[in-house]
Amino acid sequence: MNGSSAPVDPGEARERIATVATWRHSIEVAPGVVTEGTVDNRTELGRLRIPADLAGQRVLDVGCSDGFYSFTCEQRGADVVALDDESSLLAGAGNGFTVAKELLGSQVAYRVADVETLAESDLGQFDLVLFVNVLYHVQNPQRALRALAAVTRPGGRMVLKTIFRNDVRVWVRGRPYGFDLDRKPKWWYFPNDELVGHPTNWWPPNRAGLVGMLEATGWRIDGPIDQHGDRLYLHARRTT
Numbered sequence: 001m002n003g004s005s006a007p008v009d010p011g012e013a014r015e016r017i018a019t020v021a022t023w024r025h026s027i028e029v030a031p032g033v034v035t036e037g038t039v040d041n042r043t044e045l046g047r048l049r050i051p052a053d054l055a056g057q058r059v060l061d062v063g064c065s066d067g068f069y070s071f072t073c074e075q076r077g078a079d080v081v082a083l084d085d086e087s088s089l090l091a092g093a094g095n096g097f098t099v100a101k102e103l104l105g106s107q108v109a110y111r112v113a114d115v116e117t118l119a120e121s122d123l124g125q126f127d128l129v130l131f132v133n134v135l136y137h138v139q140n141p142q143r144a145l146r147a148l149a150a151v152t153r154p155g156g157r158m159v160l161k162t163i164f165r166n167d168v169r170v171w172v173r174g175r176p177y178g179f180d181l182d183r184k185p186k187w188w189y190f191p192n193d194e195l196v197g198h199p200t201n202w203w204p205p206n207r208a209g210l211v212g213m214l215e216a217t218g219w220r221i222d223g224p225i226d227q228h229g230d231r232l233y234l235h236a237r238r239t240t
């Protein structure tokens with residue numbers, strides 16, 4: 001990576017990894033030493049279609065958690081700011097970002113902040129923002145998407161992944177099938193932990209609701225909207 005430090009001893013790396021209660025991300029922090037994440041985010045990389053070459057680009061990773069996507073973008077040449085409000089229960093006493101950053105010798109900057117307050121931040125403008133598995137957690141999705149547009153340069157890109165819902169949905173052998181009774185935009189609200197057992201899974205949209213809100217907050221869809229399980233994946237461009 002960008003670090004100047006000598007390669008980390010694998011035993012030392014394992015000791016540092018063990019100081020973090022729960023890892024969300026699987027990150028290779030030293031040769032052959034990978035954190036035991038609860039998510040296989042390496043499989044997700046292809047689905048997110050993050051550009052392979054980010055040389056000269058400024059990237060903002062919102063809801064970065066342990067930082068897998070931030071470090072990946074840095075390895076692809078970007079200047080990265082990683083941001084998280086540390087509200088996730090998975091974070092427990094803290095996420096693994098600092099430990100991973102040190103072990104990797106990374107230069108990624110870390111900010112503790114709520115995405116909804118970004119518009120007032122001093123972070124400047126970004127070419128690419130990652131908003132991966134965060135939209136349904138925020139208090140006010142519309143405010144969050146507007147705040148993201150405010151820190152993205154005109155024409156800049158957002159990579160977005162979110163939980164979504166249909167009116168009718170059944171699971172067959174682990175795969176969701178469903179449809180909307182009509183094509184109206186909708187956002188469901190779950191005040192407690194009704195959605196996948198997580199108390200901050202508040203706002204899943206349907207497809208039309210997601211597209212409608214993006215278009216109303218300064219974004220246009222760019223390319224396909226893909227679905228895997230109960231998640232939608234898309235790229236959006238900031239409109240001028």
Ligand SMILES: C[S@@+](CC[C@H](N)C(=O)[O-])C[C@H]1O[C@@H](n2cnc3c(N)ncnc32)[C@H](O)[C@@H]1O
Pocket residue numbers: 024039041062063064065083084085086087088091113114115116132133134137138139
């Ligand atoms: C489900 S995790 C997703 C982590 C990572 N982006 C991924 O996809 O693996 C959601 C993360 O977003 C953070 N988060 C939730 N609400 C936020 C907000 N309003 N502003 C900034 N970060 C937030 C949480 O602390 C958590 O680390």
